[in-house]
Amino acid sequence: MDDDFQTYLNRAMQLILPESCRTQMQHIQESPKFRYVPGEGLRAVPFPGYSVVTPPGTAEAENETFYQSLERYQQQLIKDMGSNILAPVPPPSFHLTLADLIWDSAYRDALQQKPEYEAQLRQQMVKIFEQSQMMNEGNPIHFQAIGLFIMTRAIAMCLVPTNESDYDRMLKFRRSIYQNRELMGLGIEQQYYFTPHITLGYFSEVPPPEMLGQCCESLVTLNHQWLEESNKDFWVNRAELRKFNDMTDYYRESDWAVFGF
Template structure:
């Protein structure tokens, strides 16, 4: 389902253009994942990189992302933007299950969590054994983009191998019959990103043109400098309770790159 390397580069490059920004901002809306600026229950599982607070390898990268987030917070209208705590920043490699689908799954199957953890471990192990080139994957910060309920920093792979490795990991997960039997399926192509924050209250008088200018200026400054590099050295199964807290047990599955 995921697109080719070149198609991905072309699509993400377009997402940060002013014309795309202007269109995206026409449909923004309040995120139900937050109420009065506080995260609400939104449980599930994903395969992600370690969150910033545990990722010593990418601290310089995350500091630059945090600077962008602060610029947005300072320039956007009050109550429009809910910035996420930088400690929770991460790169989602594969969404698995979330919110109502997860609630229904655990209500119907008391063994759901255990089986999911077991099947993800099997997929990770098969993928790890398939790796011939075990170097870390490198992605770059390309720019910021608006989505219907959030503002994100989007990433592009630094080389074809870094993209194909992530796509292959996703295939091992989404084509695992055990996970499919749990109701887990791929629902959309990957758009690699770090979520900076969510939209809160959208005032009727919101100046979307000005917001687009703010995002475009950030993107212009990024392209005038050396693009920050994000190194993917590990993928982990994580459970989340909301869009801030991502946790795991020591025995849960991981994939190591560069080992």
């Protein structure tokens, strides 16, 4: 289901073009993952589930300077667009999702139908990572951040692998998850093409028409500045099974599945 290397590179470069920003700005929607609470401001809405992700923000020192750069750009986005429009992801929760597993209503339904569902999911992920050890080459997978782009309900930093070999390693890793029969039996299937990105914020409301151009120009300006940024490298050293109750916190227990690249 995922693109080959060159197709993904072409698609990624299209995502960060000014023309793509202007087009996508016309189609953004309010994210259901955050809502405004009178007297409290923006609050994350319950949205539970599991994903395979890189260690979030402060949990991984190797990407610390990169995340610091992302935080600066996030702060500028909020300043330009307004905190009422963009609900920021807490920097300690910045991460790259390597494989979405199950979330929201599908997760709740699975748990209701099978109380032992979570234990089975966690056990199966341990088995998958153990069976995938042949893919452990002892070298991290190298990505480079190329610019911000607009998603339907969020703004994210787009990542591209620096070589085809690293991209193929990542796709093989994803296939080891999505093509596992036991995991399929737990209702997990691939639903999205792999578009590696780090989400900086979600649209808590749609900007008024007169602000759309301004928001887009802010993104274009920041992408020009990013060209001069020195901290563009992002390293995927390991993948972890993590649970989330909303979009602000991804956590794990010490015995949950971990895979080292």
